[in-house]
Amino acid sequence: MTRSGFVFANLLRKKTRTVLTLLSVVTAFLLFGLLQAVNVMFSAGADFVGATRLVTQARVSFTQSLPMRLLPEIEAVPGVEQVMWQQWFGAVWQENTQLFFFATDPARLHAVYPEYVMPDQQWKAFEETRTGMIVGRILADKYGWRIGDKVPIASNIFPQKNGSKAWIFDLVGIYDGKDEEWQRNTNLGWINHAYFDEATLFGTGLAGTFTLKLSNPDQAAQIAQTIDSKFENSPDETKTQTEKDFNLGFFKQIGDIGLIVRWILFAVFFTLLLVVGNTIAQSVRERIPELAILKTLGFTDGNVLGFVLAEAAAMCVIGGLLGLGLATLIGIKIGGGGNFPIAVDHRVWITGVLAIVGLSLAVGLLPALRASRLSIVDALAGR
Amino acid sequence: MSETMVRVSNVYKSYVRGKQKVEVLHGLTIEIPKGDFVALMGPSGSGKTTLLNLIGGLDRPTSGEILVGGQRIDQLSGNALAKWRARNVGFVFQFYNLMPVLTAERNIELPLLLTDLSAAQRRKSVAVALEVVGLSDRARHKPKELSGGQEQRVAIARALVSDPTILICDEPTGDLDRKTADEILGLLQVLNREHGKTIVLVTHDPKAAEFARRTLHLEKGQLLEQAAA
Ligand SMILES: Nc1ncnc2c1ncn2[C@@H]1O[C@H](COP(=O)(O)OP(=O)(O)OP(=O)(O)O)[C@@H](O)[C@H]1O
Ligand SMILES: [Mg+2]
Numbered sequence: 001m002t003r004s005g006f007v008f009a010n011l012l013r014k015k016t017r018t019v020l021t022l023l024s025v026v027t028a029f030l031l032f033g034l035l036q037a038v039n040v041m042f043s044a045g046a047d048f049v050g051a052t053r054l055v056t057q058a059r060v061s062f063t064q065s066l067p068m069r070l071l072p073e074i075e076a077v078p079g080v081e082q083v084m085w086q087q088w089f090g091a092v093w094q095e096n097t098q099l100f101f102f103a104t105d106p107a108r109l110h111a112v113y114p115e116y117v118m119p120d121q122q123w124k125a126f127e128e129t130r131t132g133m134i135v136g137r138i139l140a141d142k143y144g145w146r147i148g149d150k151v152p153i154a155s156n157i158f159p160q161k162n163g164s165k166a167w168i169f170d171l172v173g174i175y176d177g178k179d180e181e182w183q184r185n186t187n188l189g190w191i192n193h194a195y196f197d198e199a200t201l202f203g204t205g206l207a208g209t210f211t212l213k214l215s216n217p218d219q220a221a222q223i224a225q226t227i228d229s230k231f232e233n234s235p236d237e238t239k240t241q242t243e244k245d246f247n248l249g250f251f252k253q254i255g256d257i258g259l260i261v262r263w264i265l266f267a268v269f270f271t272l273l274l275v276v277g278n279t280i281a282q283s284v285r286e287r288i289p290e291l292a293i294l295k296t297l298g299f300t301d302g303n304v305l306g307f308v309l310a311e312a313a314a315m316c317v318i319g320g321l322l323g324l325g326l327a328t329l330i331g332i333k334i335g336g337g338g339n340f341p342i343a344v345d346h347r348v349w350i351t352g353v354l355a356i357v358g359l360s361l362a363v364g365l366l367p368a369l370r371a372s373r374l375s376i377v378d379a380l381a382g383r
Numbered sequence: 384m385s386e387t388m389v390r391v392s393n394v395y396k397s398y399v400r401g402k403q404k405v406e407v408l409h410g411l412t413i414e415i416p417k418g419d420f421v422a423l424m425g426p427s428g429s430g431k432t433t434l435l436n437l438i439g440g441l442d443r444p445t446s447g448e449i450l451v452g453g454q455r456i457d458q459l460s461g462n463a464l465a466k467w468r469a470r471n472v473g474f475v476f477q478f479y480n481l482m483p484v485l486t487a488e489r490n491i492e493l494p495l496l497l498t499d500l501s502a503a504q505r506r507k508s509v510a511v512a513l514e515v516v517g518l519s520d521r522a523r524h525k526p527k528e529l530s531g532g533q534e535q536r537v538a539i540a541r542a543l544v545s546d547p548t549i550l551i552c553d554e555p556t557g558d559l560d561r562k563t564a565d566e567i568l569g570l571l572q573v574l575n576r577e578h579g580k581t582i583v584l585v586t587h588d589p590k591a592a593e594f595a596r597r598t599l600h601l602e603k604g605q606l607l608e609q610a611a612a
Contacts, residue, residue: 001489003496009484293480296441297494297541298469300462377442380476381432 007310013283018315021279025319025359026326028272032265032355033327036348039261052217053112054224055246056210059237062246063088065206066236073230074210079223081215084108087208089191090157093143101153101189102208103196106132112213115178116186122147122173130195134173136186145171153189159201167199184343211243269359277363280312284367291371292379305372312364320356324349387450388549388581389415389438394447394457396433396604407433408604410447417548420575420582422592425601431585432553434601438583439472439551440464452548469497473542473580475552479534481526487537488513488522494545512540515578516570532563539570549581550574556591568594 058064091101106126177183224240331344397406516536556564600607
């Protein structure tokens with residue numbers, strides 16, 4: 001027997017109780033893993049893009065398009081290296097599947113988003129094919145699109161000059177993300193703005209929003225201010241912010257999911273604290289005489305503290321890892337593509353492990369201190 | 384038998400409960416030579432357990448000196464005292480106080496986790512201790528699967544396994560029938576005579592006291608007489 005063997009023997013003292021407590025820990029961490037993944041997706045749909053780019057939108061709302069004529073003025077601002085624009089296309093696939101499609105300038109997209117990885121010849125094809133479109137890997141895989149396909153995509157906003165909202169594009173490229181994170185976000189489609197601008201019944205001359213690549217990201221705040229003050233009191237007032245903040249604003253439209261998720265997690269962990277805390281406290285209360293004997297035999301207060309903490313930690317660690325593991329499996333099942341790129345990834349695991357440590361201390365520390373402070377003489381006499 | 388094992392000098396022990404102060408030991412002085420087997424008798428509440436706790440380093444006196452095996456223990460810190468107990472004292476109690484979740488052999492092994500013996504050495508020591516108390520065939524039994532007498536044997540083996548110089552037994556036969564009690568007492572006698580363990584035994588049972596070399600009587604925190612057995 002070792003000391004850890006002794007800890008485990010004590011855990012198995014009341015098997016049913018231990019199993020039930022363990023189950024509640026597993027469930028809580030399963031929930032934690034999944035919700036945290038959603039949380040990460042929503043908050044860091046933003047984080048990973050970094051702050052290297054600015055987005056200029058109409059001041060009132062990004063749903064209002066800015067006109068193309070702002071382009072030269074924005075390009076003229078010192079520190080702006082490249083400008084691209086993107087017009088929300090309102091894409092609909094088949095009956096009613098909404099897709100994220102934008103009309104843009106292919107060369108500028110390539111220059112501003114080096115994170116999108118695609119063979120040069122496909123970039124070239126995109127530039128040269130007026131009716132061309134490119135899509136991210138996730139979209140292509142999901143709908144089985146191949147390069148060379150003619151893909152019918154409707155717009156719920158823009159009709160063609162002939163009045164039809166049905167459009168057809170030639171798939172000329174499929175791009176990947178430069179890393180795992182970007183790969184998970186290859187769920188967009190891009191069409192050629194030059195063609196769109198010409199073929200659309202209305203909306204000609206509109207750019208949508210501008211995305212700016214900066215030569216020095218440290219100047220972001222100052223450049224944003226320069227641009228916005230430039231258009232102040234004009235018919236086209238702008239709001240320029242980092243791409244990250246822009247994305248956050250976009251997700252806020254869906255509702256502050258992050259906040260809801262945090263509240264749910266708070267409730268779950270509070271309950272867990274009570275359940276596990278009670279189990280540990282009770283198991284200490286039940287064996288005051290045994291703990292006193294440990295001390296009698298020569299185990300120090302610190303040793304006894306360690307034993308009780310280790311029991312609490314074992315419960316939290318085993319349950320927590322099982323729960324996070326399950327969440328990871330489920331994440332792989334439901335998040336393997338599509339518009340819901342949920343992944344229980346290393347960030348979720350890191351917060352998960354921190355939560356395990358925190359929980360262990362929160363539920364174990366008080367009972368452990370109580371056990372370690374026990375007076376041998378009183379405990380043996382049943383006082 | 385001239386070397387002193389325990390010297391209790393002018394020891395006072397009082398407990399404060401609320402506003403009341405109870406003085407249990409009043410200037411007690413006792414000397415126990417190495418290799419002795421002392422029975423400590425006296426009415427309930429006379430301070431026997433209190434005295435044992437002081438000698439065993441489970442508690443500290445209010446004043447006075449306690450020397451065990453040449454070491455002053457009345458001033459040691461909690462941790463130092465714990466380490467001292469692990470090396471020098473074996474305890475046996477009336478209600479055995481075994482860990483219910485551990486088998487007999489693991490109960491006996493428990494104090495050895497405080498030493499740096501290897502697993503193999505620990506196993507060997509446990510086997511020897513089991514042999515001494517005559518329970519080699521019950522090594523894998525949990526306390527619940529043992530009789531009271533067997534449980535007490537396991538407790539004695541646990542007290543012995545780290546080879547302490549002094550055994551402290553607080554009414555070890557208080558919960559056992561006559562025959563089983565005599566077996567346990569006989570075992571203690573063997574440990575004293577053949578293994579040279581110094582033993583202090585608290586008992587209410589005059590027959591039990593007969594197994595000891597001598598008997599001390601405690602009354603109201605003071606020694607009455609000293610009689611050779
Ligand atoms: N921790 C304590 N707090 C207050 N009073 C105590 C404490 N420990 C012992 N006492 C008191 O000290 C006196 C002696 O107690 P002790 O346990 O030493 O007696 P004892 O001789 O072992 O009795 P018994 O034969 O019943 O075991 C008793 O009056 C008891 O109530
Ligand atoms: Mg007593």
